[in-house]
Amino acid sequence: MARSTFEQAGEDLAFESIIRAGTLDMWLDHVGMYVDEFKLHITPDGYHTRVVDPANVGMTETALDKQAFESHRAGADGNGTLVVGLAIDRLQDVIGLVSNDELVSIGFDDETRMLHLRAGEINQSIALIDPDTIRQEPDFPELDLPTRVDLEVGSLRRAIKACGLTSDQISVGFYDGESEHRNWGLFFSAEGDTDDTLVDPDETKQEVHEHGETDTILSMSYVEEMEKVLPKSGEVQIRVGKEFPIKFDFVDGGDEETIETTVMLAPRIQSE
Amino acid sequence: MARSTFEQAGEDLAFESIIRAGTLDMWLDHVGMYVDEFKLHITPDGYHTRVVDPANVGMTETALDKQAFESHRAGADGNGTLVVGLAIDRLQDVIGLVSNDELVSIGFDDETRMLHLRAGEINQSIALIDPDTIRQEPDFPELDLPTRVDLEVGSLRRAIKACGLTSDQISVGFYDGESEHRNWGLFFSAEGDTDDTLVDPDETKQEVHEHGETDTILSMSYVEEMEKVLPKSGEVQIRVGKEFPIKFDFVDGGDEETIETTVMLAPRIQSE
Amino acid sequence: MARSTFEQAGEDLAFESIIRAGTLDMWLDHVGMYVDEFKLHITPDGYHTRVVDPANVGMTETALDKQAFESHRAGADGNGTLVVGLAIDRLQDVIGLVSNDELVSIGFDDETRMLHLRAGEINQSIALIDPDTIRQEPDFPELDLPTRVDLEVGSLRRAIKACGLTSDQISVGFYDGESEHRNWGLFFSAEGDTDDTLVDPDETKQEVHEHGETDTILSMSYVEEMEKVLPKSGEVQIRVGKEFPIKFDFVDGGDEETIETTVMLAPRIQSE
Numbered sequence: 039m040a041r042s043t044f045e046q047a048g049e050d051l052a053f054e055s056i057i058r059a060g061t062l063d064m065w066l067d068h069v070g071m072y073v074d075e076f077k078l079h080i081t082p083d084g085y086h087t088r089v090v091d092p093a094n095v096g097m098t099e100t101a102l103d104k105q106a107f108e109s110h111r112a113g114a115d116g117n118g119t120l121v122v123g124l125a126i127d128r129l130q131d132v133i134g135l136v137s138n139d140e141l142v143s144i145g146f147d148d149e150t151r152m153l154h155l156r157a158g159e160i161n162q163s164i165a166l167i168d169p170d171t172i173r174q175e176p177d178f179p180e181l182d183l184p185t186r187v188d189l190e191v192g193s194l195r196r197a198i199k200a201c202g203l204t205s206d207q208i209s210v211g212f213y214d215g216e217s218e219h220r221n222w223g224l225f226f227s228a229e230g231d232t233d234d235t236l237v238d239p240d241e242t243k244q245e246v247h248e249h250g251e252t253d254t255i256l257s258m259s260y261v262e263e264m265e266k267v268l269p270k271s272g273e274v275q276i277r278v279g280k281e282f283p284i285k286f287d288f289v290d291g292g293d294e295e296t297i298e299t300t301v302m303l304a305p306r307i308q309s310e
Numbered sequence: 311m312a313r314s315t316f317e318q319a320g321e322d323l324a325f326e327s328i329i330r331a332g333t334l335d336m337w338l339d340h341v342g343m344y345v346d347e348f349k350l351h352i353t354p355d356g357y358h359t360r361v362v363d364p365a366n367v368g369m370t371e372t373a374l375d376k377q378a379f380e381s382h383r384a385g386a387d388g389n390g391t392l393v394v395g396l397a398i399d400r401l402q403d404v405i406g407l408v409s410n411d412e413l414v415s416i417g418f419d420d421e422t423r424m425l426h427l428r429a430g431e432i433n434q435s436i437a438l439i440d441p442d443t444i445r446q447e448p449d450f451p452e453l454d455l456p457t458r459v460d461l462e463v464g465s466l467r468r469a470i471k472a473c474g475l476t477s478d479q480i481s482v483g484f485y486d487g488e489s490e491h492r493n494w495g496l497f498f499s500a501e502g503d504t505d506d507t508l509v510d511p512d513e514t515k516q517e518v519h520e521h522g523e524t525d526t527i528l529s530m531s532y533v534e535e536m537e538k539v540l541p542k543s544g545e546v547q548i549r550v551g552k553e554f555p556i557k558f559d560f561v562d563g564g565d566e567e568t569i570e571t572t573v574m575l576a577p578r579i580q581s582e
Numbered sequence: 583m584a585r586s587t588f589e590q591a592g593e594d595l596a597f598e599s600i601i602r603a604g605t606l607d608m609w610l611d612h613v614g615m616y617v618d619e620f621k622l623h624i625t626p627d628g629y630h631t632r633v634v635d636p637a638n639v640g641m642t643e644t645a646l647d648k649q650a651f652e653s654h655r656a657g658a659d660g661n662g663t664l665v666v667g668l669a670i671d672r673l674q675d676v677i678g679l680v681s682n683d684e685l686v687s688i689g690f691d692d693e694t695r696m697l698h699l700r701a702g703e704i705n706q707s708i709a710l711i712d713p714d715t716i717r718q719e720p721d722f723p724e725l726d727l728p729t730r731v732d733l734e735v736g737s738l739r740r741a742i743k744a745c746g747l748t749s750d751q752i753s754v755g756f757y758d759g760e761s762e763h764r765n766w767g768l769f770f771s772a773e774g775d776t777d778d779t780l781v782d783p784d785e786t787k788q789e790v791h792e793h794g795e796t797d798t799i800l801s802m803s804y805v806e807e808m809e810k811v812l813p814k815s816g817e818v819q820i821r822v823g824k825e826f827p828i829k830f831d832f833v834d835g836g837d838e839e840t841i842e843t844t845v846m847l848a849p850r851i852q853s854e
Contacts, residue, residue, distance in 0.1 A: 132744065161780040
């Protein structure tokens, strides 16, 4: 009977991690922006993964640092690496039953090919997914993007919500002119059939590291998925150009910033 | 490109108002009880409108006093009046993105026929609706209604909810008898197939200014729409007679009571 | 007109109870786990009822002690007993309109066959249901169940939720072995197509009074209905054996524990 696998001694498990439920749940939110399944890479440095959605528009690369764990062992000697295929909702359903501060223990039994989760009194054995059936991990292209800005997350959030009222596309641009009616810097805009939206954060909200020609249109649905997992405060680094993929970098996981995530979105082709 | 209209200087706008987002949102809730679109009258005294639903059953007249505004200018010289057609949800969607205490600036560009909303970093250009395509503003008939009562809003709210459990009609009456089992004064009742409801607020909840023959049946759905926007506390003045339209007067908008609203509902014909 | 019945003098009512709205509402939640209608027994000791669902799987016996009432009179002389048929939602809809601490008065008018509810300003007359049209009250069989455990309600709740993620059946067992990987005592488990769940509360969460052969499978939907009305804290007494009905006993209603409830669930036949 499958449940007997719970009686495996810990030292037989191919890896074993103990972590706050809230931190693991947050990281899985990042992983799951655009996919339901993913390949979890377990290394001595922690967890990481790279995923891309079926339409090849949204890519996420995200790492959970070993500092986030109460304890973490990869491989029998602690120096191994391992890749397992997992369904995100099966993990989050169980984690969601315990409070954020409770510890969750995760281990992998090589013999039964089951992941073991222990959260308080709950023991869950989860069947792994064959990694070969999961979409291949994407390569993040090297891009020379002319504009790089650190934007307050609150401003990015508002830009996404306001533009979402008007259109299913959002434009990212850089206003380099002078006007008493517009702020210099990165801006977001959307054009609807009758209405228009412009969000132009002022200089206290954005730090411009460099800027160049910038004009990129994104699908609102991908941007809105990202908005749901943005950190509550802090900045998002945005790297963007003209009709090139855009990159968003942000950290989360509390003061230790143990979660590091990059989202890359392909631009929509601008109609003439 | 439409967004360039944001660069209009303020002094070119046909009117310009600055107001707390929460106050404007509350006023639009009052306007929108029975309609989706309305004619906004902008005068030196503030905003006002009169609307009626397509079935000619529910009418609302509501004013937003200039005291509610941080600043308000109607016309180039401040003494103009203006009427513009607007869709309520387009305004409320944008206002809903900022917190109640943030200031919203509203202006109108006569040339582009666009309303400009600025809330924090968000600039929204909203196309106006041709006022001729909006239902004509109703006349509020002069009525000599025999009963006039100031009722605590909490009692009115309960009466509506309790009667709504029993029927899709609510009766308003006045009990002028003596009984140890019923309260003297205004009452509300509903009769279902098997169950009955009677709500008879006691004398601490109602102040009776005058009373006469009172027996009026209302459609529950109109009453329930009004219930959603009743103020959190205070009184509602009710003027009612026998099979005549009923009037509800209430104020809101905080201590300054800058919102004044009258709702008039046509009675349902009583079946014999 | 039916509403005139409100003018009945209290002393003519066949019974009259006054009780906090929150307590009555909680008791009705217990009554309504598996049924929509029930026979309310009114006695000098308070209220009680026994119900069974149409599939004969879930039975509830629950009593509301006279200590829960502000005042309670059964029959004209206070020593009568009475049975009336009621629809649970008709009562709870009205009670839900007032706050938990408000007093609700309930009386029965023998002449009009109506139940009268008074909650603040709200008077509701509710038609009774002919008790003969309500499912007959079940007999709770005497069972000699070998295992009896007091389990913390929080552990039971988690067991139900965790097993519910995996299957629509939950098994109750007793682990009498020795293992450093499992807790001795009552446990709950579920087996899905690919995943398994085991919840084994540790000794601080359960007090084992007696134990014997234990292996009972329950339908998750019945267990989940019970979970919704479990008290916020305290223990649930579980009596269980091998493929026999299981009994859950719990109390609620605040410090006075004026609500006493027993749930009995028939086991599902185990497939070989």
